[in-house]
Amino acid sequence: MANKLSGLLKVALLVLVYAAVQFLEGRGILLPYHVQILSLCCINIILVVSLNLINGFTGQFSIGHAGFFAIGAYLSAYLTVKLQLPFIPAIICGGILAGLTGLAVGLPALRLRGDYLAIATLGFGEIIRVIILNTDAVGGARGFSGIPKYTTFGLAYLTAIITVVVIRNFVASDYGRACLAVREDEIAAESLGVNSTYFKVLAFALGAFFAGAAGALFSHYLQYMAPTPSQIGFVKSIDILIMLVLGGLGSITGSVVAAIVLTVIPEFLRGFAEYRMILYPILLMAVMIYRPSGLMAGRELTLKGLTELFKGAKTRAYHS
Amino acid sequence: MPTTAELMVNDLSVQFGGLKAVNEVSFSLEPQTLAGLIGPNGAGKTTIFNALTGLCPVTGGEISFNDNKLTNQPPHTIARCGIARTFQNIRLFNNLSVLDNLRIAYHKNRRYSLLCGLFRSPRFHREEAEITARAKEALDLVGLADKAEHLAGSLPYGEQRRVEIARALMLNPQLLLLDEPAAGMNPHETQTLLELIRQLRDNLKLTILLIEHDMKLVMNLCERIFVLDYGHLIATGDPRSIQSDRRVVEAYLGGSRP
Amino acid sequence: MSWQIAALQQLINGLAVGSVYALIALGYTMVYGIIKLINFAHGDIYMLGAYFGFYAITMLKLPLLPAMLVSMVAAAIVGVLLERIAYRPLRSSPRISVLITAIGASLLFQSTAQLVFGASFRPFPQAMPFRRIQLGPVFITNRQLLIFGVAVLLMVILHVLVTYTKFGKAMRAVARDKEAALLMGINVDRIISATFALGSALAATAGILVGMYYNRIDPYMGMMPGLKAFVAAVLGGIGIVPGAVVGGLLMGVAENLVVTLGSSTLRDAVAFAVLIVVLLFRPNGLLGKKGMEKV
Incomplete structure (x- = not known):
């Protein structure tokens, strides 16, 4: 019963956030520019949480996430622009092709371990970028x-929620436990x-x-894709990685918080972009040396934990 | 050799580079036997376990279990055939709770699909409740029901060993391989362990093969003993005959070799 | 016959670029051999080396060779500090933490360089007049000869150092077994520092040579050559010193031949394609021996 209640509470909260954004936008308190940033937050949440599944929960080390992002971004844009496909099917197609590529790359690459895998995924991401750079149908070097502009805040928000819920459910199922086992000790996992x-x-x-899917939302948010390292190459991959690591490998709520904070802050510090790239x-490095499990240290932020925190009780919520 | 045997090992050899760690070893186990594998350090005992569970490549010979050929199958396939093991140096998932350690091991018995898991169908809830109940049962069996929520890595050594046994039991195995289960335990813990192992065999009808250096435990517990020295099987028999075997005494006391 | 001549020409160009990759790859390989870390920031030390050389020539008005020495020393100091501050505290941490730190260090070098030196590229002072030497149908430039000369000289020195000196012996001992080396009275920390110094100095030279070759330097110039040199190290067999040289030369040649065959934008993809193929089919590299994983 309590479970159902907290579930309902969560849904109510999520709806409330959406309603609040709509209301504030309608009253002109939130400018379109602000809502844009919120959409970008949602897209980054999807990216970071999905990378967390690979790097945080399964213990692999991918720094080629931007490659999948690029596939979704370009394929969906091609479908809506050239084939006039509606947006939702285009998002799904982008996701599916990225997923299939993940399958094709993963099968051989995942025989590698740790840092070798990292470099191989980075290499794979760059190969995708070079292929896009040489594909005239999607604009080649000129960009697409x-x-x-199909991406609305509502759609990005909904997709982010679906991503978080699906990945949380995955991690808490037998499938996710198997991934955790692989992360913790591959030999023991195999012997089980x-x-x-x-x-x-x-x-x-x-x-x-x-x-x-995040890529599809992004290309229809920015309305222009450039095959540069910072948009679809290793710089983008590393951006996602920074958010993931600061939020904490293996913490979904950590990923969400880090994605929001690290998307919003730079917008306020536009004049200090150079210093931001030194600070990050x-x-x-400081997080790795002093708090290697990230700010959330593999824990999750839960409603229950929050209320207990307010009551002054100690929060103790591991992976729940 | 009787055809009732559950595990059959024929001329098993494992070679690392120039070193023959296991040399043409043959033995078999009948259902519900409690057997021991002993021998001096470096005799190849753990290597046999690794070969049986697919963790190291077999270079010669055959392993079959219930008439299934297991030679050089991947470890996860072998585990699914009903062989579970523990490790000499304890391989628990240290950063996960004891309960999760056990639930992971129920993996091969899980029936709900990925979609059921992703969208939490009623079937998912039903089965997860069953898995948790099974895990608690197994913990109860090894006397650690109160430690379910602890992180596995935070438990004392002796309790970690028992968690590892409970985790192996979650596989519903027919054959359980225990690699030095009493290592690092005090006499009292060892006694509890001895009773636990007997109970597992009697109540769960398991076949158990264990590696152990504590001779008192082995002689007390095992009905059948295999002695390994320098990769060769030098003696097989019941505790009484092993204790009086000249070759075994030589291997342990370092007598002259032929 | 013209494509054959073009290919021959690209072979010469490829060997020049390959020598640079080899110089950088040596640093990767030595560091990996000794502490099993992919020093992601190594490419950026190469970039810093180019800038140090730039300032030594323009501000200190030094001739090329002394400028090179100054740059090598400065880069060595940066390399040692990097290990001290960022990597040493993590020596017993999971390798992923160290790798993330290395990525952080790489970004830090890039953005600091951008802030201090400016984001746009600079022409590198031409400390020697450009000359091209005709060799039948193909030519070789004096800059290419300089690259070959310096690269070969440094590799010979490194080889002598690693094979015949006490330091080299200690370094190989640490690479083989850190604990055992410690027990033999080897100062492991100092050997690791020295390895970083040595690798960084080689990278700095490579930076100056490339600056002269392409006549431009910028804060991001280390990223791609760094990655490619890493691939070269893996190709030759990471941790193996001659492997880095072989891998570097092969990479340089392969890249330039692809340019002859087709698009120059595909050039950057070659390295990664090579990497993935090598990792899958010969993960220990061309000169590597098969290793075994302990269960």
Whole structure:
């Protein structure tokens, strides 16, 4: 009963946030520019949470997430611009192609471990970028312009919620436990009947699917895609990684908070962009040295935890 | 050799580079046997376990279990055939709760689909409740019901060993391989362990093969003992005959070798 | 016959670029051999080396070779500090934490360089007049000869250092087994520092050579060559010193041949395609031996 109640409470809260944004926008308190940033927050949440599935929960180390993002962004844009497909099917197609690519890349690449896998995924991401750079149908080096503005805050918000819920459910199911086992000790996991390759590839493909969906939302948000490292290359991958690491590997709420904070803050510090790029790496290194599990330390922020915090009680919520 | 055997090992060899760690070893286990694998350090005991569970490549010979050929199958396939094991150096998932350690091991018995899991169908809830109940049962069996929510890595050594056994039981195995289950335990813990192992065999009808250096435990517990030395099986028999075997005494006391 | 001549020309160009990759790859390989870390920031030390050389020539008015020495020393100091501050506290942490730190260090070097030196590229002072030497149908430039000369000289010095000196012996001992080396009375920390110094100095030289070769330097110039040199190290067999040289040269040649065959934008993809193929089919590299994982 209590479970159902807290579930309802969560839904109510989520609806309330949406209603509040709509209301404030209607009254002109939130400018379109602000709502844009909120949409971007949602897109980044999808990216970070989906990378968390691969890096945080399954213990793999991908720094090629932007590759999947790029596939979703370009394929969906191609479908809506050239084939006049409606947006939702285009998002799903973008996600599916990214997921299939994840499958195709994951099968061989996931035989590698740790830092080798990292470099291989980075290489894969760059290969995707070079392919896009050489594909005239999507604009090649000139970039892809004239993409319709289909991404609304509501759609980005809904997709982010779906991503978070699906990945949370995945992690809390037997499938997710198998991934955790692979992360903790691959040999022990295997000896318990867990096919480690299967679960690595599954996590990789699922993560790639959501990254592709985020890409679709992004290209129809910015209306222009450029095949540059900072938009679809390793710089983008590392941006996502920074959010993930600061929020904490293995914490979904940590990813959400970090994605929002690190999307909003730079918007306020536009004049200090150069210093931000110095501050971020220092922050990243400091977190690794002093608090390697990230700000959330693998824990989750829960409603129950919050209320207990207010009551002054100690929060103790591991992976719940 | 009787055809009733559950586990059959024929001329098993494992070679690392130039070193033959296991050399043409043959033995078999009948259902519900409680057997021990002993031998001096470096005799190849753990290597046999690793070969049986697919963790190291077999370079010669055959392993079959219930008439299924297991030679060089991946570890997860072997686990699904009904062989579970523990590790000499304890391989728990240290950062997960004890309960989660056990629930993971129920993996091969899970029936709900990925979609059921992603969208939390009633079937998912039903089965998850069942998995948790099973895990608590197994914890109860090893006397650690009150430690379910603890992080596995935070438990004392002796309790970690018992969690590892409970985790292996979650697989519903037919054959349980225990690699030095009493290592690092005090005499009292060892006694509890001895009773637990007997109980597992009697109540759960398991076949158990264990590696152990505590000779008192082995002689007390096992009905059948295999002695390994330098990769060769040098003796097989019941505790009484093993204790009086000249070759075994030589292997342990370091007598002259042929 | 013209494509053959073009290919031959690209072979020469490829060997020049490859020598630079080899110089950078040596640093990757030595560091990996000794502490099993992919020093992501290594490419950025190469970039810093180019800037140090730039300022030594323009501000200190030094001739090329002394400028190179100054840059090597400065880069060595940066490398040692990097290890001290960022990597040493993490020596017993999971490798992923160290890798993330290395990525952080790389970003930090890039953005600091952008702030201090400016984001746009600078022409590198031409400390020697440009000359091209005709060799039948193809030519070689004096800058390419300089690259070959310096690269070969440094590799010979490194080889002698690693093979015949006490330091080299200690370094190989640490690479083989850190604990055992410690027990033998080797100052492991100092050997690791020295390895970073050595690798960084080589990278700095590479930076100056490339600055002269392409006549431009910028704060991001380290990223791609860094990654490619890493691939070169993996190709040759990471942790193996001659492997880095072989891998570097092969990479340089392969890239330039692809340019001859087709699009120059595909050039950057070559490295990564090579990487993935090598990792899948010969994960220990061309000169590597098969290793075993302990269960």
